[in-house]
Amino acid sequence: MKAYKNLADEALLELLKFSDRTAYEELYHRYWAILFRHARKMLSNDEEAKDLVQDLFVILWNKSGHLVIQSTFSAYLYGMVRYKVFDLIDKRKVQDRHLQSLESFIHQGEYTTDDTIRENELSKIIEREISMLPAKMREVFELSRKSHFSHQQISTEMDISHQTVKKQIYNALKILRPKLGGICLFLFFWIL
CATH class of the missing domain: 1.10.10.10 (Winged helix-like DNA-binding domain superfamily/Winged helix DNA-binding domain)
Incomplete structure (x- = not known):
């Protein structure tokens, strides 16, 4: 494990493509806290931020065999966090619209x-x-x-x-x- 700490992200990603669990764990330890703080800043909710970052790392592991990263790994991860945050916000908006529609219906008394x-x-x-x-x-x-x-x-x-x-x-x-x-x-x- 100690040898992995000295490897650059790119080398770890190459190992990750072959399902190297230790490489995955090293990337996880390097980036989890940073990504959590970034997500929490955007969501203002610790639990949602934790869930989002955990989901991100599950996706990373599941797609590790065919990852194509055009930029730096950190930029890729930040982009994934941003995408997942926007997706979560969009889902909230849809849910809020449904709830508002339902509230409106209830208040109109159309039972x-x-x-x-x-x-x-x-x-x-x-x-x-x-x-x-x-x-x-x-x-x-x-x-x-x-x-x-x-x-x-x-x-x-x-x-x-x-x-x-x-x-x-x-x-x-x-x-x-x-x-x-x-x-x-x-x-x-x-x-x-």
């Missing part, structure tokens, strides 16, 4: 029996997914979202740290979002 049935079915789906969360995480999540307890109240009620409460809620949302999507979660909080 039909079909809408009520769909809401009930959606509520059942959401409840089922929540019930599959680990017990402690589920309890924290339900106190937060259903009982509208603050993080401090949950911390006191369950005799756990404030940080644990935040982490449990974050993890619950991280599990539920891919399963339910943003619109389902919005409806869940609106219906209950």
